[in-house]
Amino acid sequence: MSKETPLVGLDAILKQLGPFGRYNVLNYMMLLFPCFLAGMYGSVFVFEASDINYRCEISECESSQDSTWLEHAIPMEKDSPAKCTRYAFLDDISANSSCPANIFNRNRTEKCSSYVYSDEDSAVKDFDLGCQNWKRTLIGTIHNSGLFLSLPLTGIISDRFGRKRALAIASLMNCTFGFLRSFSTTYIMMVIFEFLEAGFGAGAYTTAFVLAMELVGPKGRVFGNTLINVVFVFGLMTLSGLSWILQSWRTLLRIIYPPALLVFSYLWILNESVRWLLSKGRNDEAIEILKKAAKMNKVQLSEQDFTPLYEMETTKEKKEKDDDEEKKVEPSLFIQVLRSSIIRKRLVVCSYLWITCTFVYYGLSINSVSLAGNKYVNFMLVAFVEIPANFVCLCVLDRFGRKRVMIIMYILSACLCIGLSFLPKNQMWLSLIIYLSGKFSITVAYSSVYIYVSEVFPTKVRQSLLAICSSTGRIGSTLAPLTPLLALYYDNLPAIFFGTLAVIAGMLVFTLPETINVQLPDTIEEAERLSRARSEKNLA
Structure with a gap:
């Protein structure tokens, strides 16, 4: 019984405030922004290291003005020149201006040692990842593996120090490591920042989600959850559109990550979760926020409405005592x-x-x-x-x-x-x-x-x-x-x-x-x- 009283009291107040009052709408809109950014950050590796066209470099023939030698030097795969193999030379030769067909042994192929890349932009080209598809796909795997660190880490920070602090810190990490990644000079440097950005920043979405769900009453949660999902999808679509327009993965990172600094500013302009404040015994702060919300929503709340919240401290102490006894049994x-x-x-x-x-x-x-x-x-x-x-x-x-x-x-x-x-x-x-x-x-x-x-x-x-x-x-x-x-x-x-x-x-x-x-x-x-x-x- 003690466990239900404060929650019922808070839900009753949220019901009076209404799910779509001015306070709720303004704060919810602020929380939608990090969800929108998360849609881009979670899949950006798809366009960072996209597969592009390339072929073997035949250094002995590249200077030739006539490109007809390509059909004799490189085998065809799926109606296009093979990416990873070439025909061997019949004998050792020096540079040849024409590279005639009779210098290639079309019965023997060998692996490429260097590559000629198309004009498409990708980390594959920047870090010479030709025919190393495992390295290219590993970028996404390393990014997503960071979730194993970010989710529990952000959860601990959120439960101990507050939702908005966890959201602000995660967003700062997104901005810092994501922006630095755009200056990567090696493959190793890129994947390290890929892991750090997700490992310390991916929790921004879950924290914003929790804050949003705790902001509205029970009747507004289903619609609110759907709205967050829709905004997340818009983030995915925006990512694809920007990648199409910019055609540069480094420029893309430098555009999508700095806006996360705006979310860091929530540390000063966003109200803390009332539920979290109550769970920490900071009842006065929680009540002040509810009064502010009532004023913005033009709703009259009496002191009697806050009575269950004032009594929460006693309830919390009793609950902790009961929990200690249960743990012993x-x-x-x-x-x-x-x-x-x-x-x-x-x-x-x-x-x-x-x-x-x-x-x-x-x-x-x-x-x-x-x-x-x-x-x-x-x-x-x-x-x-x-x-x-x-x-x-x-x-x-x-x-x-x-x-x-x-x-x-x-x-x-x-x-x-x-x-x-x-x-x-x-x-x-x-x-x-x-x-x-x-x-x-x-x-x-x-x-x-x-x-x-x-x-x-x-x-x-x-x-x-x-x-x-x-x-x-x-x-x-x-x-x-x-x-x-x-x-x-x-x-x-x-x-x-x-x-x-x-x-x-x-x-x-x-x-x-x-x-x-x-x-x-x-x-x-x-x-x-x-x-x-x-x-x-x-x-x-």
Whole structure:
């Protein structure tokens, strides 16, 4: 009971303030800006180290005015000169002004030692990464691996020192390491700054998200969450548009990262989360902010409305005392989970679902630049399709249930991805439509999994187990940048791989219980009862 009183009091005040008052709108708009920037920062590596055209350098023939020697010096692959191999010379020769066909042995090839790059801009060209695709794709993997550091680090700072401080520090790190990366002189220097920027700055998005959710009342959270997702997508589309216009990855970094300094200024102009202040016993500061919000929203609040908040200190002390007593009796979280085979299996399945979502979601975005047609337009379209997907998710989850929606979306995504390999190569538009449909379905599945995981675990361990699933899911986003390497063996191999994982995920959802219109479980026993109820229903 003590735990509920202050929260009910605060939610009652937020309800009176309204979800769309002037105070809420102004502060929410400020928080949308770092979410917009996060959309660009999270995928900028796609355009930093994009694959470009290049060929072997034949130093003995490069000075020739006639380029017809190329067809005799370099074998053809997929209707274009090979990137990594060349024909060997019949004998050692010196520079030749014409390089006739009879000096090349077309029965023997050898690996290139140097390359001639196109006029396209990329780190591949700047750092001479020709035929080292693993190095090129590793840039994205190193960037995403920084999330394993940033999420817990920013969470600790946010819970201990406040939301706006965590947001300001993360944004400063984004600006500093992102801007410095544009001056990289070596590949090693670039990947170090890539990791540092994500490792210390990627938490800006999650902190802004938490601040935004704590700003509005319960009725405004669903719309607010959708709005954040839409703004994030606009960030992705802006990134692609700027890359298309600038055609310089260094200039791109120097334009998109300095605006993060504006977010650093939130340290002085943004109000702290009222919920965080109350959790730290700083009731007076929290009440002053609520009074300021009431004044801006032109809402009259009486001192009686603040009574539960004034009493919170006593409640907090009692709660801490109760928690200490519970800790002496109850086993640790890890032991509780291990003792329940149902929760243990559920945790493994949900972690796999999360890994599949991040792997396929990011994989389709990254590989979109390899599709036929304009890579910038393709990336924009693959990003834009997330907007209707998020709105569809809101409509179908409460109508058809979490389980049914996840099964359909996983299987649909799998069929669409695998189906790409059966299309003729000249069906460019049909391939793009199917590709976009695959991204649409996995986006709905991703949003559904996020909601489902928060409903299927008991209250006492919900946040911790959700964090385990989320952290495990980062494995998928870390490996996704490496999937373009699969296309070196077969163009549609990445899509087939995505589809295979999605099929398995869809099958695993059958083992989980439905949570629509079911009260959230508070204990492990209640969570286990969800699965038992499903089994009893099937037997009946």
